[in-house]
Amino acid sequence: QKEVEQNSGPLSVPEGAIASLNCTYSDRGSQSFFWYRQYSGKSPELIMFIYSNGDKEDGRFTAQLNKASQYVSLLIRDSQPSDSATYLCAVTGGGADGLTFGKGTHLIIQP
């Protein structure tokens, strides 16, 4: 059974610092990796996706993938209070496969 593991937190980070979120997955056949942000009571919002080993940067966000270690991470630079949310890591085997989500990490940015 496919599993995605995340530390549930809460992870508390001072405003302006770097927030580091981590995720591991069990299925070596996973092809695509996603980070979603979810505010309380709202639906998930796509932040980043990554398909290849290495780093991918988009503004303040950097996703990192290491397929050999089955590890995905998300770095948020210059953290803002509006970044306070639950961050969901999700993986898929590709194609039309559904997403397998982790339970999410609750991130709190302290002003």
Added chain:
Amino acid sequence: DAMVIQNPRYQVTQFGKPVTLSCSQTLNHNVMYWYQQKSSQAPKLLFHYYDKDFNNEADTPDNFQSRRPNTSFCFLDIRSPGLGDAAMYLCATSRPPDTQYFGPGTRLTVL
């Protein structure tokens, strides 16, 4: 402009009373997904349609059914809701291999 629309946003039903949730999309994506997210848990895939082909997850209860009359619409039917079915129901769409986009969700309360 809303691209994935879910109606209603909030649904209250009685124990055992059938309920239907609706999802529509303006993206012309050929894949539509339904996820269930209970409080403080990860979204869990129930099933998806690839065009007209229905794909049910092995552990989705028989109480949950789905219909896709055309490309734009997909429905989730819960034949006899139990208290354990109270959750946020999320519809997502994609055009593989692109990412999935989520609607705002329908929060279901079962009394």
